[in-house]
Amino acid sequence: MNKIKVGFISFAHMHAVSYLNSMQKREDVEVVGIADENAERVRPYSVERGIPYYANYDELLAQDLDAVVICSENARHAEITKRAAAAGKHVLCEKPLGLSESEMLDMIQTCKDNGVQLMTAFPCRFITSVRQAKEAIDAGQIGEILAMKGTNRGTMPGGWFIEREHSGGGAVLDHTVHVMDLMHWFTGSVAEEVYAHAETLFHETDIDDAGMVHVKFANGVVAVLDPSWSRNRTFPTWGDVTLEIIGTKGVINIDSFAQKNDVYSDITGKAAWSFWGDDMDEGLINSFVDSIRDGKPVAISGEDGYYSARVALAAYESASSKQTVRLK
Numbered sequence: 020m021n022k023i024k025v026g027f028i029s030f031a032h033m034h035a036v037s038y039l040n041s042m043q044k045r046e047d048v049e050v051v052g053i054a055d056e057n058a059e060r061v062r063p064y065s066v067e068r069g070i071p072y073y074a075n076y077d078e079l080l081a082q083d084l085d086a087v088v089i090c091s092e093n094a095r096h097a098e099i100t101k102r103a104a105a106a107g108k109h110v111l112c113e114k115p116l117g118l119s120e121s122e123m124l125d126m127i128q129t130c131k132d133n134g135v136q137l138m139t140a141f142p143c144r145f146i147t148s149v150r151q152a153k154e155a156i157d158a159g160q161i162g163e164i165l166a167m168k169g170t171n172r173g174t175m176p177g178g179w180f181i182e183r184e185h186s187g188g189g190a191v192l193d194h195t196v197h198v199m200d201l202m203h204w205f206t207g208s209v210a211e212e213v214y215a216h217a218e219t220l221f222h223e224t225d226i227d228d229a230g231m232v233h234v235k236f237a238n239g240v241v242a243v244l245d246p247s248w249s250r251n252r253t254f255p256t257w258g259d260v261t262l263e264i265i266g267t268k269g270v271i272n273i274d275s276f277a278q279k280n281d282v283y284s285d286i287t288g289k290a291a292w293s294f295w296g297d298d299m300d301e302g303l304i305n306s307f308v309d310s311i312r313d314g315k316p317v318a319i320s321g322e323d324g325y326y327s328a329r330v331a332l333a334a335y336e337s338a339s340s341k342q343t344v345r346l347k
Contacts, residue, residue, distance in 0.1 A: 022049040023312055026084050028076045028099055029054070029091035030061050031179060032113045034140065034300065038088055039064060041304035048308055054079035080106040086311050089113060092185040093192075097122040104133040111307045113140045115196045115331065116324030118187035123328060127321040138307050138317035139324030141200045143260055145302025146275045149201060152264065156205055161266030164206055167242040168265075169198040173258025175248035181226045188335060189226035191217045194246030195331035197260060199234070200323060205264060208238040209326050214343045215334035221249050232334045246331075255281075255292040 025048055027035060042048050054076035055061045065072035073079040080087070080102060086109035089099050097117045103110050110130060116139050117123035130137040143149060155161065171194035179185040180193065203209060212235040217227040228248040235241050250258050260275035278296025303319075310317045333344040 022047055023308055024049050024051045024083060024085045025308075026051050026079045026082065026087045026108075027053045027055075028079065028087050028089045028103070029095070030057075030064070031055075031092045032090040033176075034113060034142075035088070035090035036064070037298075037300040038090065038111075038140075038304055041298070041301040042088075042308070043068075044301070045305070045308060047312065051082055051084055052079045077102065080108060084108050086111065086307070092179050093118060093187045094185050097126050100126045100137065101129045104130045104135050104137070107133060107135060109136045109138075109311050111138045111140055111304075112321075112324070114324060115187070115192055115328040116321060117328060118332075120325070120329050120332065123321070123325040127325060130321060136310065136317050137321035137324075138310070139200075139319050139321060139327075140303060141197060141319050141323070141327075142299040142303040143197045143201060143275065144204065144319060145297070145299040145306070146260070147278070147297050148273050148275055149262075152262070152271050152273050153205060155271060156264065156266075160269060161264065161271055162268030164240050164264060164266050166240065166265045167202055167205070168244075168263045169202065169242065170245040170259055170261045171195070171198050172245060172247045172249045174250045174252065174254065175222050175224070175228060181224050183226055186226070188331065189217075189219075189224070190228045190248040191215070191230035191232065191246050191334050191338075192328075192331045194248075195230075195232055195244060195334060196324075196327045198244050198246070198262065199232075199330045200319070200327040201262060202234070202236075202242055202244075203323065203326055205262075206236050206238060206240050208236040208240060209346075210234045210330045210333075211237045211346050212343055213330055213333040213337050213346065215337040217335060217338035221247070221251075227338075230334065230338070232330070234330060253289050255290050256294070 052071040054073040220229040262273040279292040
């Protein structure tokens with residue numbers, strides 16, 4: 020069996036660990052190397068798992084690789100993606116895809132020009148309740164979608180996420196993209212108007228940790244989203260992903276992380292959630308690898324990443340101007 024050879028570039032984003040774990044569960048995948056300028060950050064995975072380490076990602080790209088997984092700081096996504104594409108490697112890039120419309124379109128075009136696939140890391144599409152909702156919507160069980168209400172309320176991640184030069188934005192960027200991708204997926208349409216607020220309400224930072232994003236889609240559907248870092252450290256888990264989808268014949272409510280047990284521990288001194296449901300990161304990785312192996316288009320494209328991220332960028336523009344922003 021010819022194995023798909025994969026490299027990892029940067030463990031700056033915490034999803035890198037779960038993506039690596041999922042890759043290593045597969046017998047048809049070989050993780051060829053990890054590139055990260057911070058050797059200590061990846062030592063538990065490079066040294067302890069015997070995966071070759073590269074201080075420079077160009078050295079990793081020079082290896083015999085089929086694909087790379089990019090989990091760097093947001094500001095480096097475009098640069099690394101284009102270098103990987105030029106080296107002939109397929110790319111799975113962490114969200115948000117990029118920090119401007121022009122750089123995202125450049126990423127997409129560079130991958131096309133080099134004949135490689137670009138997949139945006141939106142694991143929420145692989146949550147059981149989300150996939151069942153999509154099936155119900157496509158089957159017409161709630162009729163035509165009229166409106167949607169969503170939340171992605173988490174804890175503040177800290178680190179480079181609150182450093183604008185590395186992240187490009189705070190909670191509104193970090194947490195708009197996941198749910199907006201689901202909204203695009205469910206409606207089969209794209210957002211064309213954005214009106215938003217972005218504030219700093221919960222933490223002493225210089226970056227937004229709260230917002231409210233109102234969207235109108237090209238097909239007339241309206242939606243509102245709460246993308247925030249409003250969960251404190253005593254909350255049972257990092258946050259939530261919820262959606263209420265209102266149709267002409269019914270309503271669907273999604274609580275993405277409801278597959279859990281409530282745990283009350285004297286050791287931790289607080290309630291916690293023990294999640295027993297499907298692993299959405301594993302679903303994402305399996306989809307990516309299967310597409311590369313079978314030569315089929317990836318399930319979540321670079322264009323999907325672009326359409327989602329540009330809503331978050333427009334939200335900042337709207338919050339600043341206090342005007343509706345129309346997307347072209």
